[in-house]
Amino acid sequence: MKRKIILILTALGLVFIITCRHQPNEIPTPTSSNGNGNGNGSGNVKDSVCFAEEILPLLISNCAKAGCHDATTHQEGINLTSYGNVMSTISASDLMNSVHGTGGIDIMPPANAPPALTSSQINLLQAWVNQGMLNGIDCQCNIDTNNVTFSGVIFPMFQANCLGCHTSSTPILTNYSLIKFQLDTGRLYNAINHLGGVPPMPQNSPQLSSCRIIAFNKWVNAGAPNN
Ligand code: HEC
Incomplete structure (x- = not known):
């Protein structure tokens, strides 16, 4: 009896370890992204941020403008026009320092290039960084197309x-x-x-x-x- 229990517990433990080890490398997929869009209770970000749907549009619209971090100008060598360019031209810490204006980096976007990022946009970037800056593509769209207001x-x-x-x-x-x-x-x-x-x-x-x-x-x- 005792042996049986120990065996079962060991088996459960193994399953647990395998499941946990799998997660950090996982690229967000439709099933792993939070389908209900309600977030996970820690502020207003989801447990699985989608690069293609949420991060790239934010970077293109706010940072990769002409004269700033687009492919032509790429100020300071930073080009924020695609996943590959983001990953090869800016580190996670420089990215977060720039949106907060910390670590000796001027706040981005600069005051003369409004709008400033909102706190929920900054939280979204931080969540993406925390999740490992994954290249989420083909993510689930959280829009109910039958109820569009x-x-x-x-x-x-x-x-x-x-x-x-x-x-x-x-x-x-x-x-x-x-x-x-x-x-x-x-x-x-x-x-x-x-x-x-x-x-x-x-x-x-x-x-x-x-x-x-x-x-x-x-x-x-x-x-x-x-x-
Ligand atoms: C990276 C900056 C940028 C983003 C992001 C962007 N636009 Fe534009 N948009 C421009 C510029 C610059 C022009 C005018 C230059 C041109 O004619 O190409 C323009 C022009 C337009 C025009 C006018 C077209 C015309 O000639 O009458 C419309 C409409 C428009 N944008 C809608 C949108 C919509 C909707 C979105 C989001 C889905 C969007 N834009 C995202 C920069 C942007």
Whole structure:
């Protein structure tokens, strides 16, 4: 009896060790990312940050602008336009020091290149660093495309993917009426859907993921309500 218990406990222990050892190297996949989008209770970040969906758009929109850390200018040798370039041109500590303005590094983005990062954007970067700066691609889209509202889905999507540039670069897209105005010209729809006639957006970045495009188009087809 005693031996049996010991055997079972050992087996359980082994399973536990194997499971734990597996995790640090794991690239976030649809199943390992937190599907409900509610976070894990430690602030407003998820337990599995997706590089392609969440980190790259943030870096492209806020840091990889012309004259800053894009492929052409790459100030201080730092090029933040792709996973490979991020990993080969900046360390985790320089990245975090720059967004906090600590460790002798000027705060980024600099005051003359607004907007500043929000605390939830900084938390997201920190969570990605803590998770090992993984190259999460093909991540689960946390959008319920059957329930697309301006405040719940569309504006956060603009905040994450566009406003790093379009807070100061025209067209300014910082609120509903400005977005609706651009939508009525037809150019915003074409820019997001890469239909030609206007530069494809987001600039210098892959097209938004298909579930984001579906959500955006559904919202437009519903009359682009301010809901
Ligand atoms: C890295 C900076 C950057 C990001 C990110 C970005 N844009 Fe742009 N966008 C620009 C610049 C610069 C222009 C104007 C230059 C040009 O014509 O290419 C522009 C132009 C536009 C235009 C006007 C097109 C026209 O000619 O009328 C629209 C609409 C637009 N962007 C929408 C978006 C949307 C929507 C997003 C997010 C999904 C986005 N942009 C993300 C930099 C950016």
